[in-house]
Amino acid sequence: MPSKYKILIVDDEPLNVELLSVYLGDTYDIVTSYNGEDALKKVQNECPDLILLDVMMPDMNGYDVCRTIRNDFKIDFIPIIMVTALTGRADHQKGIEAGADEFLKKPIGKFELDKKITSLLRIKKQHDSLLTEKNKAYHYLDYVGVLVAVLDIDYRITHINKKGSDFLGYNSDKLIGREWVESFIPKDSVNAILKHYGGLVSGLIEPYGYCEFPVIISNGEERLFRWYDSPLLDDSGNATGILISGEDITEIKKAEKQLQEYAVQLERSNDLKDLFTDVMRHDLLNPAGLIKSFVELLVEIESDDYKKRLLGNVNDATEKLIAMIDDAAHLAKLESVDDISFVKVDIHSILAGTVDGFMHQIKDKNMNVKVRMENECNAVGNPMIERVFVNLLSNSIKYSPRGSTITIEVADIGDKWKISFTDQGDGVPNASKSSVFERFKRLHKEDIRGTGVGLAIVKRIMDLHKETIAVDDNPEGQGSVFWLTLKKDS
Template structure:
């Protein structure tokens, strides 16, 4: 018999339990239904309850008058004690009084059928109730999927009843609080987690929600207490759940732990205050980037684009291309200056193995037009390759030193660039034949906005300040001394060798 039942239950048909103390009634109903349904039978109420717990049938045909536990008691137990209210129950009865029907409704019966059962009417009632049960099961599946989804979201989600008792909390929320969620269902939410100093405020908020009053904004912040009584700051969002008649039944709350976020915000505010006090940072962006660098770079870019439209000869196109390349380097320099401002509090930067000789050659080529226009000669003395540990920003050092040498030297002079072996370092120097720098000003030239005045030369003086900052970040030295082979200065810096 067990083998037969096992085979039947594999068919995928709906499972119907017939409960009747008369074997003939069970036989008749089985003959009506066996083609379309899997049939289980019980002859007593007690036996029926055991089967219901074990098999959870899809529908129950339940006789009312039975010895011992009658149909009313069985139905009440299933619907109220077993909490299996989603199993449809059709009561089969020869009783026709109004009171009997009322009693059946009170214990949870879904429908009634008079004995002896008409086959057509029986099939109609079963089909209708099973369709309803199918929809109910689908809704349960959707609800369970929603609950499973809520378990994976990164915020605490809870549902409270009108007495502020917890009726659902997602797994993430239980983990945040440190509780086993099965142990806190039906607990008073305010007593459970809300800090005592905020309890009355939160209760007032919940009361207003239950009265249909949604405050603006629809969120608030208050601390909660975990199971270890550790306080955490949460940002809460609220909504209400309603029944079919539109009555508010529950409060839905979601909370995000913003404890660390608030600490970071406080640190950020403190840091912003420090930055606000720094005139150097403000001056760097407002006086230099906006006025002295960005505007000329923008004009050069606009004029270059206009020239590209009118250029006809190959020479013109080549000159325009050189202008574009030089302006691009200027723009890169501006961006590097902005980065330097942001790196004021950084002690370290990333270094890569770099051929500084090749980098220097590339930089020198970009100044070819400027050198020719001033009839200057450039001498570059180096080894074949000079690998150093450097950040790409080191190119800005070459650019600034060469630019300054051209800017502050008279026409028809020579600029000499050297990369010398200096024990475990490379020493890079740029020598010009300009007016030189007095000893008293040698240190000051690396300070931003300190620049020796020279007629017909406009600039902000930021170049050498950028050089100094880049070298500081490299942990290397930079300086200037007099050019002993004639007028002018020699600017130098060191870099650690990369073998």
């Protein structure tokens, strides 16, 4: 920022220019002009911080100069004060329409002039500072390793970040306005992705859900991307487009295939499990954490509500990605453990904390959670049993309809406690009851996208406890009862 602000004074009367220069010369750097055409050249060459613009000038009046600066030069943030002897309402309206920020009536008093200039320059300084910080933050986001783009309701690209342009192999100006599905989706995937986008827009598919679709890049190669998409809604809740964010997982998929082949050769050795866990935690979790940090930075400095909503969508999708990576890494770690230690655990306290931790989701779905148990229910277990309760309650909330009831009950069955989670969801078909706890098995795939790791983690923890975990039908109607046993603390 220069030591002095630069002010351009434009008036065809030299005496007026001289008077204003005397008023302002000690405080500001002064640039002068005596006609509209010359003023426009000075705007481009001198880059003034503020313009004092006379209205009544020959050839090109002040309205025309102001309109050219705003529309043709596309300079929105140079404050323009129109200096005029005209006081009619229509004249002021004409100045506003041309893009003027303030008006001063001739003859001009020094006090009023100083007051208006100081006010407008303060606003400009704040705007320039915000713009600098925003551009810096967007620069960071551009280099995060995820494609982020906005599609309008006709699936045309209205915005794409630099990384997305790099992924696709085009300059951004070659991408804006292009129809996404027609231009970049292979023909054999078009119907599936149109169904996916249609479900997002109509609300039939939950936002931020994980899915995989290929795209065609500039050299004609197909690359597989993992997507976390969300509809964009206006203030009335109507869809205005879709926010898509994806990462190229082509090489990851190739690596996964190689790992699978290697796993068969090594018969699922613990060495491979440790390697996989390290990949999950370091090669995937760290970049996801960086994305979240940059997005949180953007949210803090962004003042535009629409952009804040877009950034909020990206942040929500990133949080879900981190949770999925953490679940998968946690399961891999559990599978490498054979023995665990046992202590006295307070079931009452753990369940109370679990329900309290989900209270936001419970209220959001207008659900009711009932807990039936004795005040003291102590068991023999490992502290990781809390993860079992968390996953089972999360599962019940996720798959149960709005306004339904979830019942958690701890029953005395002799030397053990039986803890059950009863929901009013769609239930689990008999054919799936034996496999629902297997890794990557998940029901309702058409409605809710996820990894299916949560119940696998539950099963592994219960196996380490040498206790039972199972699912039955809700005896009182629609839904399921997930239940487990724990030994009492004697």
